[in-house]
Each structure stands twice: as structure tokens, then as C-alpha cells.
Amino acid sequence: MAETKWVLDGRFIQxxxxxxxxxxxxxxxxxxxxxxxxKMFVSFWVDNSSTAMYSSRGTxxxxxxxxxxxxxxDDPMTSxxxxxxxxxxxxxxSDRHVFEFHDLGMPEGKTKTGEIVSTRRQVMKDxxxxxx
Numbered sequence: 001m002a003e004t005k006w007v008l009d010g011r012f013i014q015x016x017x018x019x020x021x022x023x024x025x026x027x028x029x030x031x032x033x034x035x036x037x038x039k040m041f042v043s044f045w046v047d048n049s050s051t052a053m054y055s056s057r058g059t060x061x062x063x064x065x066x067x068x069x070x071x072x073x074d075d076p077m078t079s080x081x082x083x084x085x086x087x088x089x090x091x092x093x094s095d096r097h098v099f100e101f102h103d104l105g106m107p108e109g110k111t112k113t114g115e116i117v118s119t120r121r122q123v124m125k126d127x128x129x130x131x132x
């Protein structure tokens with residue numbers, strides 16, 4: 001489950017996420033916005049799977065409604081430091097977003113290591129969740 005909202009006078013989007021990862025409770029927090037100085041989109045992420053803070057910079061392609069971010073990360077699964085990564089966020093519709101993560105140290109064409117599909121939950125006027 002994720003809750004997404006505008007924060008800091010509409011300068012950033014904040015996402016609070018909770019769910020399950022490898023059979024354990026998982027929570028995360030992120031900010032994404034546009035940096036006027038660098039003329040790039042910026043993203044920051046932390047979660048309870050490690051003590052690392054992840055940051056990346058990227059661009060937006062309006063034609064495909066796709067954000068592409070690049071950054072480095074310390075991988076707690078492999079103990080590798082400074083791994084180069086790519087994150088791709090596709091806005092398929094106002095109700096469906098697809099987030100891919102890529103390990104750029106992998107062989108060409110095999111870099112995608114995961115995907116998260118987010119769909120908007122429908123809520124009825126009285127606040128009750130609509131069955132889907």
C-alpha cells in the first residue's frame with residue numbers, strides 16, 4: 001500500500017509505502033521533485049530493509065510519460081558499495097504506475113531486477129473501500 005501526496009508547497013511528491021518484502025514487514029519513504037539548479041528530476045528513498053539512503057537524478061520523457069533516474073547504491077544483499085542503478089517510472093494512466101529497477105552491472109539486456117506496479121484504490125464517498 002502506498003500513499004502519495006504533494007508536500008513542501010507543491011515542490012515535491014512524498015510517497016509513504018508499507019507492505020511485505022521476503023516475508024517480512026516493509027515500510028519506506030521517498031521524495032521526488034524537480035531541482036531548478038541542476039534542471040533535473042531528483043529522488044530520495046529510505047526503507048527499513050537497510051540503513052542506506054538512496055538518491056538519484058533523472059529526466060522525464062513527456063511522449064512516453066516516463067521518468068528515468070540514475071544513481072548509485074550500496075547493496076545489502078551482496079555487500080557491494082557504489083553499485084550503478086537505473087530506475088524507470090512509467091505513468092501508464094492516472095490509476096496505474098509501473099516502477100522498474102535495474103542493476104547496470106548485469107549483462108546487457110538482463111539489467112531489470114524488479115518491478116512494482118501501483119494501482120489506485122477506489123474509495124466510495126462514505127470512505128469505505130470499493131470491491132475490485
